[in-house]
Amino acid sequence: GQSLEQPxxxxxxxxxxxxxxxxxxxSGFYGLSWYQQHDGGAPTFLSYNALDGLEETGRxxxxxxxxxxxxYLLLQELxxxxxxxxxxxVRSDSGAGSYQLTFGKGTKLSxxx
Amino acid sequence: xxxxxxxxxxxxxxxxxxVTLSCSPISGHRSVSWYQQTxxxxxxxxxxxxxxxxxxxxxxxxxxxxxxxxxxxxxMNVSTLELGDSALYLCASSFGAADTEAFFGQGTRLTVV
Numbered sequence: 001g002q003s004l005e006q007p008x009x010x011x012x013x014x015x016x017x018x019x020x021x022x023x024x025x026x027s028g029f030y031g032l033s034w035y036q037q038h039d040g041g042a043p044t045f046l047s048y049n050a051l052d053g054l055e056e057t058g059r060x061x062x063x064x065x066x067x068x069x070x071x072y073l074l075l076q077e078l079x080x081x082x083x084x085x086x087x088x089x090v091r092s093d094s095g096a097g098s099y100q101l102t103f104g105k106g107t108k109l110s111x112x113x
Numbered sequence: 114x115x116x117x118x119x120x121x122x123x124x125x126x127x128x129x130x131x132v133t134l135s136c137s138p139i140s141g142h143r144s145v146s147w148y149q150q151t152x153x154x155x156x157x158x159x160x161x162x163x164x165x166x167x168x169x170x171x172x173x174x175x176x177x178x179x180x181x182x183x184x185x186x187x188x189m190n191v192s193t194l195e196l197g198d199s200a201l202y203l204c205a206s207s208f209g210a211a212d213t214e215a216f217f218g219q220g221t222r223l224t225v226v
Binding site: 008017031033035041042043044048050072087089091094098099100101102103104106 | 117146148153154155156157158161168169203205206212214215216217218219220
């Protein structure tokens with residue numbers, strides 16, 4: 001089966017940096033995605049890592065280590081609007097050329113002044 | 114272009130009834146996936162359709178079913194509703210089944226009483 005672990009809650013100060021970790025166990029691993037969801041909103045795509053290393057997109061960066069089955073999302077220069085839930089998701093091969101996206105339970109980030 | 118549209122946005126049903134939820138993907142997208150989201154459980158995968166064929170199915174009972182039409186619109190049906198089926202049901206679309214980014218709709222909030 002597939003399993004993902006991420007912290008349930010994180011609190012950080014406005015302007016600071018926060019890292020949200022994600023560890024996973026899966027077969028047929030292809031890549032790790034991150035999604036953001038504000039209360040009452042739809043999940044929105046942030047990043048995808050298929051290879052080891054760091055991917056940077058503005059204030060957000062995502063890292064993957066395939067050998068450690070580990071990744072993280074790094075948010076810099078935190079803003080109040082970054083308060084949301086963040087989900088890591090593993091994209092894996094489910095056989096016959098099809099893929100499945102399995103989500104973690106999410107990390108609720110609260111940014112405080 | 115228009116995003117993913119889910120209807121209805123809110124629904125209240127009684128135990129034992131059945132319900133049908135609808136999802137219209139982004140124009141041109143052929144892959145539609147359904148997820149159930151409950152507090153503390155993250156997004157749990159229900160099934161994925163691509164070109165009218167179910168390619169993947171999650172670990173949900175047979176009361177949960179779905180289909181996809183030739184225009185890529187998708188419906189999911191839940192029969193013999195139980196209180197535990199109360200959740201936010203999210204639909205996500207992508208152009209191809211192998212796409213790394215999924216676009217989510219706002220979801221249908223189902224309450225079973």
